[in-house]
Amino acid sequence: MSDQWYKIDNTGKIFHALSNAENSFVFRVSMILTERIDREVLQQALDQIVRRFPTLTVSLRKGLFWDYLEKNDQKLMVQEEETYPCAPINLKTSSGYLIRVIYYNNRISFEVFHSLTDGSGAMEFLKTLVYQYLLLKRKNIHHDNMILLPQDLPGTEEIEDSFEKYAYKNDRKSIRMKEDPAYQITGTALDTAGISVIHGIMDGNALNRHAKGHSTTLTAFLTALLIKVISNQHTGHEPIAVALPVNLRRQFPSRTMRNFFAVANIGVKVEDDTNFEEILDEVAMKLVSRTAKESLQKGINHHFQLQRGMMTRIIPIFLKYPAMRYGFNHIGERTKSMTLSNMGNVKLPKSMEAYVERMDIALYPTSRSPISCAAGTINGRMTITFTLSIAETDIVRDFFIELKRLTGLEIEINSNEWGNSNEPL
Template identity: 50%
Template sequence: MSQWYRIDNTGKIFHAVSSSSNSAVFRVSMVLTEMIDPVILQDALDVVATRFPSLMLRVRKGLFWDFLEQNDAILEVKKETDYPCAPIERQENNAYLIRVLYFNNRISVEVFHSLTDGGGAEAFIKTLTYQYLKLKGNELTPDESIMLPSEEPLDEEVEDSFVRYATDSRLKGLSAKDPKSYQILGTPLSPRGINLVQGQMASKALNTYAKSRGTSLTGLLTSVLIQTIFQQRHGINESEIVTVAIPVSLRKAFPSRTIRNFFSVSNISVRVTEETSMDDIIKEVTDQLIQKTEKSYLQEGIDRFFSFQKNPFLRIVPVFIKYPIMRFAFNWAGESRKTLTLTNLGNVKLPDSMRPYVKYMDIVLYPTKKSPINCGVATVNDTFTITFARAIEENDLIKEFFKNISHMTGLKVTVQSNEWGE
């Protein structure tokens, strides 16, 4: 009998809100020093797939909630031909909600967000790349940063950790306590697609600079983004605020080995005026980051997600009525209360023996209709990579961001683009 899983608390929202303009598909990539051999990559994927059962699933329709079921079809490696984070057409992907792509020296894993978050996708691509390099004949010595393909999956890896750590189901569900925020406007790319603009800097030097300004790397990036958005504003006024939504992995504050979704989102909001200095922005951002990553604040988010799932009304309403309600609530209490999203995988750990074969790593977060520019950050081998994904023609904001951060830090930024839509 096939194994099946309830969709986790966060995943249910992505099922409800995904659309042609909101694919809910994100990407993590590992860029190697040599061209990818697709045959060996397929062999590696065949081995690794069994290690991650909570990713090897198909969606089944239910009356009250959709659910996920074990998928025994072959997950095929494919050469990348489409734009990044395109909607996953299940009939073309053996019904999987995950795809593995290659292009030149890049391995990419694209995932429908109902399956997992950045932490789960990071674990998967590290194991896949490790196995690929092993099959290529390289001598690798694993460490605790790799989930070995030979290991049996643990029950903890497939648990819904929101259920495990929820403490108060009396909290209301979606919250609208964050004020509405300035939204980036632009001309949608035609044909529809996603343009990537990627910048790279020396990670240690950037971290050192952030500390010299009394903040973290995430705090520095958020501050520069807010300043740049204000500089590039079109119609923004002092009654509006700029909000950067930052996904926060819950695994550190609430120990968990789950490969499924286990994250919260902290909205960092600043009301900027012509008199607001960069120091003012950095202080406000840093104070909010400290407050909104405290365990008590994150616990409230867990309880809110859990109570949302347990809402008696939502439990008894059929999916065809429930999903439009959830989509409206998401746009009202989520999308309208952020300007863009910044997701940071942090400093990705690899075994020392694996590092010489890896150039850099990146993460791409899909843009949406109300948030047409988003960005993702990953660091490996002292290479900091920030990737902007945009679904609009206008790219002045991105250009100005790189100018601002280079001018501020004095560090060189190497910029490249996939040239989609240009």
């Protein structure tokens, strides 16, 4: 019997309460290497690193007031990719794990249920896995103190719930800013359970330079562009809001491997005569204000107090989870049109760069927010990935056409052809 257990962190509880067949809350981070993946070597590498990440190698256990995570002693097997990205994790076939390591041709993917960690935690795991894989493949690489090494022991700060650590315990007045309902994207549901994935690959450095040329950040530029293209199909008066996950580790000195992020909803009311520059200015201004440390601190305090209340804690989960689901579907999801997660420029040791072509991130769509977008850059190659649970691709198409028109960059598009009714390549 395993003797190590963890409470699910403050954010993770929400994902766990809300997950179902339509909302998997499973996201994927991948690295595409320069050569074909060797299954045996990948399995060896995985075997050698799993114990380095104790908060990821766990099973979910049922509790009366909260569920919790328990160390999983089963062997975690690598899997050849067979189904669509971000598919719900079947505990019967995953040996109870809430993570998956998948390979296909040159790609190694790590998929994880969001209750365990966020994009930063998942990327640390993937970096260590790829590092160990390349070492076993006898590549001449060095960690340069940029990789969590398998032989090191995980520090207590890696397993902490940073929300509890950084919340002001006595700040009971932090109230979440009331947000207006945003425009909701709708479309035709796909024939089978699954999601359509579309990647756009381009020169990340050039795109970053272009954003800087507009005196703004890449995230603000992409957000504004998304709002602009969504407005093409929006005829109502609601604002178009893009939810941006914010990595709190950049503002608070946390090294946790668990969830530690906030979400900033950036909403803009777009009129017929609103041009891209105006949208960009408003997005940039709101982004600065919503990601300021004071604003994020208030969010952490609010989040902490919400779950610290005795009433929240002593209500059994069979009553608590439906209430959380209602709140998510009728309040949380209504305030955003789409999610955009920009992981930024992922740094690798110089010696590893030659073996990694690019990376990508796939974020699950939800039933009320059927398109999600995620971006990440490695080695100067940026991949913007859209995941869709609807058949219509107009927004994605308009986004890449507009991006090409504004920047002149060459864009390569790949997809998993889920929305193409089995049409051949």
